[in-house]
Every structure is written in C-alpha cells, then in structure tokens.
Amino acid sequence: MISISIAAQTTTKKTSVYFETDQFILSLESKASIDQALALDSVTSITNIFLTGYCDDRGSISYNKTLASRRIWSIIDYLKPQYNYSTFSEVAIGEVPLVNLKNINQQRKNNRRVDLEITYERKLPIPEISAVSTDTLTGAASYDIFKDSLKIGDKLVFNNVIFYPGRHKLRPSSFPVMDSIINSLLLHKKYEIEIQGHICCLAPGIYGRDMDTGLWNLSQARADQVKQLMVKYGVAADRLTTVGKQSNFKTGKGDYYDRRVEIHITGIREEVVEKKKQN
Template identity: 40%
Template structure:
C-alpha cells in the first residue's frame, strides 16, 4: 500500500530526479540460525525468489558481507561470518549466476548489540549476510508514444523501465522519472480507461509469490497497486483506473526479464 509517508518520499525523489542514474544497486539480507552457516528452508525460499528476479546480464558487481551476533569468541565469529558469505556465493553458483562478478566477499565477524532492549531480535538480525548487486546504467525512454489515439479496448502496452526492489512492491528510485512521464501522458489521454496489470515470472500458473515488504503472497497485485496509487496521487481520476495481479499466468516466451513486467490495458474508451 502506498501510504502518505511513501507518497511523500516518492514526491521528494521526484523533485530531485532529473537525470539517468549511472549505477543501480539491489541490496537484500539473508538470516541464519545460531552457529549455522547454511540457510533454513524459509530463507532458502527467500533467496530463490530474490535470485529469480535478477537480470543477470546487467550485473556489474556482487558484494557479499557476512556477520555474526555478539556471542562467541572473536576467531570463531570471524570464521563463521566468512563461511556464511561463501555459502551465499555457492547458492549463486548453483543458480548459474556468474560469480566472477563477485568483487568483494568478506566476513565482518560479530555485530555488537546496539541497545539493551530487544536482544533476541537484534541478535537474529545480526546473524546475516548482506548481498549487494550492482547494475549497469539504465537508459530510459520518455514514453512519448505509449498511448496512441488508435488504441482499442483490450490493447496492452508494456511499461518499460518500471523497476522494483527484488521480491518487493517498492519502486526503485530510477523508475520515478519514467513513471512521472507516463502519468502526464495518461492525464492527457482522457479518452482511455486503463487497468494496470502486474506480472511475475518463474512460477506455475495461478500462483503468486511473496511480497517480502508485507509477507503476503500477492506480489504481482501489490506491484500493480503501487502504480495505481501513484497515478491517483498525481491526479489521474480514480474512475478511469483499475489494477490486477496477473501472477505468472501470461508468460511472453521472451525470457524471465520480459515476464516480470507491468502493463497498461485499455478497458474503456470515453466518447
């Protein structure tokens, strides 16, 4: 859900976003049980989902940082944190992700408690590996021709360069200038009623995947809704819009990157 705080953040980003950014990073963390250097099944599922959304051809660098909680001897924690980092590298290799792009792999040992409260939660968070994926420059089109005057009910338009954090319904910053241009065009083309359709990849038909922002299994719908909420916030009439999660029901046959998409579909034409 795009709450008032998120809208304010997006608005502030929009004020400063005038150029294409030279580097994109996706950062996520995976969490380990005490004394273990392998993930449990729940975290393995999170890793597989994260990896399924990586555009591997665009990766420029991978950095892996391992950590431990504050218990145990220094030498033990240093070794365990390195093992955890190497384990994540191994999982990347198993999924045929080119680990030659790993520019930094390090074990940072223990993380001290930040405060005396919530000790269990702090330690659970500190037993982790941070995975940082660097991407190449993204080139954005301005969307001038996305809504011609000859469209018919049922026609669909794929929105290029609308990017989300992996496994989340959170827009990446570099999507905002593109989305702003799309919003302007939709406001100008008042004759069209439009549905925003969210798609995911790499899943059986009829099944959505987890949105790690909310924990719910509705990622395709949540991504469509954040676009819907943004358009309304920017002044598009709500009666002209709808949204729907399409799950993985409509692969394009052009690879995983093409299947992870957001589309506009014409649902009505106002005379």
C-alpha cells in the same frame, strides 16, 4: 559537483544449508555455516542472495512445496536484521525425486536443503565529476504514449517499468517512463485502463510473496503500486483498475523483464471525446 563513482568486480558463490527430516528450523551449525559464507571485508558487499528450496521425496507435492518455502524463509528471517528485503530473491522447488534405489538415505539427506547463490560486489571508489541522479518523477523526460487511435482491448507493454526481485517497489530506472505514462494519461482523459501486475520465477497459478509486506499477493501489489503512483500525480482513480496476473504470462526474455506491469485499454469515455470535438 564532485561525487564518487564505483568500479566494481562482481563474483558469485554457492553454498547449501541442510535440514533434518520434515524440519525447517535452522540449527546452530547451519547458522554458523551461513555466517561464514556471508563474511565480508571492508570493500565487499552482497548485492543479491538467491535462495532455492528443496525437500526429499516423502510427503505430498503441496506439503513439500510449503516446507521448501518455510526452509527458505527460516534463512531469510535469520538474515533480515543485516540485509534489506531487496537483497533476497527466492523460489521453492519442493520435492526432489530419488535418482535410483541406491544410497536412499544419503540422497534424501542431500535433497533436504536450500541452495544459496550469493552475488558479491567488490567496490573501489574513484572520485570524478558526475551529475546528481534522482528517483523521483520530477524533471524526467516525458513522451506522449496514449495516442488518440487506441481501442478497447489494446495492450501496452513497457520493457522498462521493472521491479526489484520479490518486491512491489519500482526500480529507479522505471521513473522516466512512469512520468511519460502519467503525463500522457493526463492528456488523454478518455481512456480507462487496467493495470496488470506480473511476477517471475514461479509456476503458473501460484501467488508470489511480497517481501515488503509478507503477503502472498506480489503481482497484485505491483499493479496497486503503479496505480498509487498515477493517482498521486493527478490521474483520476476511477479511470484505473488493477489485477494480479501471478506468473501466468512470461515474456520469454527472462526473470528481469517478467517482473513488470502491462496496461490494457478497458474503456473510452465518450463524453470526453464529445467535449474534445466541441472544443
């Protein structure tokens, strides 16, 4: 069939929004500067807005971390009507120490800010013949992943079960391997598993915010999303447990691969093993 492919040129622009002392509400001037930075022509779209929040050196570390997050979310809330949640990714740094004792007021003024790194894509349509893509499990190639030799404590890591930044929604590229995982679990009914959700970008022990729900449970939500998909396609729910691991275990491969789930073998149902032997 005839479809449209897109030739895209990607560019990145940086801008900053500044705040008064101990404030996170956007001023009219700040809103105008954001609008100007995000102005587009008819063939340009914004694919990602990465927000980094800072505070000056006054106040406790925990207070400044929260304030930095509130500054970030004041901008996201302002932009929400125009963009999907998947457009945003964010990290709250919090306090920025003084460099020296000169120009202290100016340093603090510069540190009360949110930096926006905006990724633009300029698209030029090119008609061509191409196949229809799908974001469902139907028709995906399937491979047997859970071999009979797995033991309790074994861990399976999938580099291509990946999520959108700040969300519990799987990227479409994850569905083929999810199909293989589910079909293999249906074949090897003896395994009980724990689905472990992970996030990127934050320090260990900190819960990430799920931009789909607003709740601070992103790693748990990712694990629950995978379980929900498995149950939907026939895996018994009592074989599956979930846990959110926050950002405690990085892959060392970067943020993209840290937004993931891992599967751990937690049990082997001996009655299933015996039944298989008898057959």
